[in-house]
């Protein structure tokens with residue numbers, strides 16, 4: 001075996017200096033690549049997203065089981081290989097970010113959950129074909145979400161919907177709210193096979209619902225013309241939502257509104 005010596009190739013520059021003010025979804029930040037590695041950046045501009053591998057220099061390396069950070073403290077501990085926790089034998093951090101722009105050796109990125117000054121070990125292009133597995137599933141998101149503050153759940157779901165659509169627009173935010181309401185109503189994971197959707201909505205909202213339910217054609221049907229109606233069905237039970245005619249001007253406005261401001265009619269049967 002060759003000597004497993006790591007060379008730091010850059011560092012994180014972020015307004016987030018300690019973990020107590022790091023949002024769950026990370027923050028916009030920069031990776032500054034050291035001058036001697038400039039040539040290695042050649043060609044990276046052709047990619048919209050990149051993987052950043054970092055060395056989490058402050059992390060505890062001695063524990064093999066920890067309580068997941070995003071759920072409540074009364075959850076049972078889990079093995080670190082089943083978590084994204086920084087605590088692990090080799091504290092490598094891995095995050096996929098949008099390459100907003102490159103200025104020389106500085107990469108401007110979104111959703112970076114590494115603190116200011118964190119050493120960077122590697123940068124790799126994010127490959128759509130290899131790295132995005134739309135049908136992948138996680139340990140119950142519903143069970144995790146019910147233990148989280150609702151604002152964190154919204155942010156988490158909005159990110160998934162935006163990843164599918166391309167960005168977070170007002171239509172995506174409305175679709176996110178619809179999927180969230182369905183999840184709370186049926187008390188189930190959005191990937192549940194028996195949960196199906198028929199929606200006469202605009203493209204952005206349709207993308208959000210499809211992305212969040214990870215629903216292919218058999219579970220998701222988009223109906224024309226536009227009526228603003230979303231019908232969720234599960235095991236014979238139905239939830240019908242009608243999107244309000246009110247105009248929302250921003251994603252934040254949609255995410256902050258109560259359910260009955262986003263949907264004029266909420267019918268259950």
Ligand SMILES: [Zn+2]
Pocket residue numbers: 165169170171172204
């Ligand atoms: Zn859109």
